[in-house]
Amino acid sequence: MPELPEVETTRRGLAPHILGRCIESVQVREPRLRYPVPPDLAARLEGSLLVDLQRRGKYLLLETPRGNLLLHLGMSGSLKLVPAGQAPGKHDHVDLVLSSGLTLRYTDPRRFGMVLWIEGDPMRHALLEHLGPEPLGETFAADYLYRRSRGRKMPVKSYIMDSRVVVGVGNIYANEALYLAGIHPLRKAGRVSRARYARLVAAIREVLLAAIAQGGTSLRDFVGGDGRPGYFRQSLRVYGRAGETCDGCEGPLREIRLGQRSTVYCPRCQR
DNA sequence: ACGAAGCCCTGCAAGC
């Protein structure tokens, strides 16, 4: 399940291999993703130079002189480079055949992801314009989280997973960051102090940066490999560990459902 | 305006 670190790892892995290349042809085998792939995508892209690959939250923006390709990996999506002509698998929905002899292949078994075309300023696009700050950027700070949360009654975990508040904090990292910050996931967002938001900001950065650092070790997988970055599993402190022992107090970790998301925490260490 | 629930989808695991 690609979260921000996996998307950033994908961006870094792909960029040096695709930028400066030209799109020779495009094949859309399955347009039924989260939103339909535009029927005229091939006409928009063919013959275009790939100028830049940027990330905004968990979205990737592949820039060409005529517009941007907006990509989201959803739950199960991935992008990889394969040799031109390699037979597609069942869930290989979109191919961009490049001038380099490699094909950029979009795969997504569950089809929660998206491949869209944007002309004009992509940051004005409906899907991007209301996104909150980047968690690794300067504007994401304790003061910001604190002020914006005043009066909010939703659980702090739901608050930090709201992409209008901050982008890129998915379920796994929300669980991990709240554990590191010692904050109970059900605590009302408006009842978290400024000092504890400072700890939370640091914790969110820490888990994301650690995951990116680990993902970076498998960058070679992006060419000819399976295209799957490391999933950071071995470092998880709470996620997927319900019933196991808390590293801090050695008590059992508890699991609840919050908004149909698995939520794991230590009832003793997190208040 | 806010917060919660619903929905999209397939692979996998558990249960019978």
Place this chain on the structure above:
DNA sequence: TGCTTGCAGGGCTTCG
């Protein structure tokens, strides 16, 4: 063994 059922979840959309 082969079915059915349930679960996983990002993020937009709808409902209350």
